[in-house]
Amino acid sequence: MPTPFIRKLKNGVDLSEADQDALRNAVSRRRTFEAHQDIIAEGERPSDVHVVLEGFACRYKLLPDGTRQIMAWLLPGDACDLNVFGLGPMDHGIATLSASTIALIPNAALERLSKDSVAITRALWWATLVDEAILREWLVAMGRRPADQRIAHLFCELVARLTAVGLAEGGTVELPITQVELADTVGLTSVHVNRIIQQLRDQGMIVWREGMLDILRPQALQDFADFDPAYLHLTPPPSTHDRATSAAGEKTPA
Amino acid sequence: MPTPFIRKLKNGVDLSEADQDALRNAVSRRRTFEAHQDIIAEGERPSDVHVVLEGFACRYKLLPDGTRQIMAWLLPGDACDLNVFGLGPMDHGIATLSASTIALIPNAALERLSKDSVAITRALWWATLVDEAILREWLVAMGRRPADQRIAHLFCELVARLTAVGLAEGGTVELPITQVELADTVGLTSVHVNRIIQQLRDQGMIVWREGMLDILRPQALQDFADFDPAYLHLTPPPSTHDRATSAAGEKTPA
DNA sequence: ATGCACCCTTAACCCATGTTAAGGCGCGAC
DNA sequence: GTCGCGCCTTAACATGGGTTAAGGGTGCAT
Numbered sequence: 235m236p237t238p239f240i241r242k243l244k245n246g247v248d249l250s251e252a253d254q255d256a257l258r259n260a261v262s263r264r265r266t267f268e269a270h271q272d273i274i275a276e277g278e279r280p281s282d283v284h285v286v287l288e289g290f291a292c293r294y295k296l297l298p299d300g301t302r303q304i305m306a307w308l309l310p311g312d313a314c315d316l317n318v319f320g321l322g323p324m325d326h327g328i329a330t331l332s333a334s335t336i337a338l339i340p341n342a343a344l345e346r347l348s349k350d351s352v353a354i355t356r357a358l359w360w361a362t363l364v365d366e367a368i369l370r371e372w373l374v375a376m377g378r379r380p381a382d383q384r385i386a387h388l389f390c391e392l393v394a395r396l397t398a399v400g401l402a403e404g405g406t407v408e409l410p411i412t413q414v415e416l417a418d419t420v421g422l423t424s425v426h427v428n429r430i431i432q433q434l435r436d437q438g439m440i441v442w443r444e445g446m447l448d449i450l451r452p453q454a455l456q457d458f459a460d461f462d463p464a465y466l467h468l469t470p471p472p473s474t475h476d477r478a479t480s481a482a483g484e485k486t487p488a
Numbered sequence: 489m490p491t492p493f494i495r496k497l498k499n500g501v502d503l504s505e506a507d508q509d510a511l512r513n514a515v516s517r518r519r520t521f522e523a524h525q526d527i528i529a530e531g532e533r534p535s536d537v538h539v540v541l542e543g544f545a546c547r548y549k550l551l552p553d554g555t556r557q558i559m560a561w562l563l564p565g566d567a568c569d570l571n572v573f574g575l576g577p578m579d580h581g582i583a584t585l586s587a588s589t590i591a592l593i594p595n596a597a598l599e600r601l602s603k604d605s606v607a608i609t610r611a612l613w614w615a616t617l618v619d620e621a622i623l624r625e626w627l628v629a630m631g632r633r634p635a636d637q638r639i640a641h642l643f644c645e646l647v648a649r650l651t652a653v654g655l656a657e658g659g660t661v662e663l664p665i666t667q668v669e670l671a672d673t674v675g676l677t678s679v680h681v682n683r684i685i686q687q688l689r690d691q692g693m694i695v696w697r698e699g700m701l702d703i704l705r706p707q708a709l710q711d712f713a714d715f716d717p718a719y720l721h722l723t724p725p726p727s728t729h730d731r732a733t734s735a736a737g738e739k740t741p742a
Numbered sequence: 743a744t745g746c747a748c749c750c751t752t753a754a755c756c757c758a759t760g761t762t763a764a765g766g767c768g769c770g771a772c
Numbered sequence: 773g774t775c776g777c778g779c780c781t782t783a784a785c786a787t788g789g790g791t792t793a794a795g796g797g798t799g800c801a802t
Contacts, residue, residue, distance in 0.1 A: 412748085413749075424750090428751060432752095
């Protein structure tokens with residue numbers, strides 16, 4: 235059973251069994267967090283790379299007027315701070331959205347693995363560049379998409395990313411966050427997010443209850459959101475073994 | 489005379505003379521572009537890394553309704569596509585904003601340099617991570633800052649980045665773009681951008697004429713924009729060689 | 743069982759920004 | 773010269789999304 239981290243990296247780079255074992259063994263320990271707790275504070279210099287195993291976390295910044303902007307969702311398989319390889323202290327905070335389990339990999343250990351394996355080096359690059367691509371897409375959404383498309387687009391992305399780590403079944407995914415947190419993500423007010431969610435519900439596009447999001451009409455939602463998963467760069471390379479599922483929401487739910 | 493690329497990298501990593509020479513020699517040729525021309529099209533797989541030497545360029549995406557979002561400004565010293573190391577085809581386009589000179593470094597050459605020099609590897613990581621940090625800050629601005637602060641913040645960033653490559657003198661920098669392009673950058677309309685520029689002018693903060701931007705009251709502008717340059721990670725390392733944070737644990741700061 | 747905290751929902755009103763449209767200036771082409 | 777074309781500017785009007793405020797559900801702590 236691969237950790238979601240490995241599962242994710244295999245979407246970008248072909249990792250040998252040895253590489254996979256090395257990564258698995260590099261995890262020094264696990265920590266669990268309640269919802270809404272800081273994992274890494276702004277200004278810290280973490281000595282380990284944090285990888286989400288279960289639950290949702292996020293990158294965020296606070297503004298002087300007390301508002302918050304969430305800049306990334308960290309889903310199972312995502313690393314929180316690949317940055318350490320080179321940048322100084324964290325310029326933003328990382329917190330859980332829901333109760334989470336986090337794996338810790340000592341920086342030195344990961345650095346050594348990367349030195350010893352070209353594939354692992356590539357994998358870390360790939361993960362970083364995909365993070366950046368997602369960030370760019372979010373920026374486009376904030377700058378040029380109206381609220382409803384912005385949220386619809388985010389939902390499509392969520393399904394695609396969770397599918398890539400095997401956590402989406404038939405168009406249903408976890409979404410264990412509040413409307414306020416969604417608002418902080420898409421740069422809106424929780425009041426307005428609520429309006430939009432109602433609208434998407436009324437259009438029969440989604441159901442979102444008790445932390446579970448159901449996409450009822452995936453194609454309609456993608457069309458509406460103008461969603462093209464290319465930016466996620468989820469194209470599992472030809473592999474000597476084991477094929478993982480590819481792109482986003484094709485099937486209609488039961 | 490160091491190229492702006494090297495000048496920029498030295499803000500993050502200490503490069504030996506040999507490393508600097510190697511980078512300079514890796515440039516296979518230069519190309520010049522008029523303003524408003526594509527350098528790299530979406531979907532391309534460039535075989536060289538493009539580095540801006542003179543002029544301004546940008547990353548952008550077009551939306552189906554014909555609007556454009558600019559996602560990054562590429563200033564002298566910035567690389568356009570460090571991505572190539574790992575991602576597939578470009579998921580966005582790169583175009584000039586003003587007439588520009590671009591240096592080309594064959595992917596293979598840069599890859600070899602990176603393999604041979606830890607400092608160069610680090611430098612490329614650093615540049616990538618700084619790009620990402622800038623992207624995050626832009627996202628925060630789009631999500632949570634009103635138009636006037638957003639533009640003011642961008643101007644502060646511009647001065648800081650150009651200062652880092654020696655292209656700012658006494659608060660005066662080049663800004664060879666149109667108001668429409670600024671609007672596409674900050675996610676506003678050109679009409680509204682015009683209103684804000686007038687306002688900043690009337691407040692005696694800036695003058696922007698004929699492609700030159702003057703910051704008249706830098707402190708006032710920074711305060712107004714809530715600008716903190718920490719996210720640019722511009723802290724030139726001590727100039728003796730191979731100083732690098734060796735990643736071990738540190739106590740938690742405030 | 744009561745009360746409190748958190749979250750979702752709704753409504754009325756307001757404002758920042760978008761839209762549309764028109765005029766002016768500067769500059770290169772002819 | 774003068775025509776045309778970017779680009780900047782301004783104005784009148786429209787609207788998406790913000791603000792404020794209130795009510796209701798649920799679950800947990802006492």
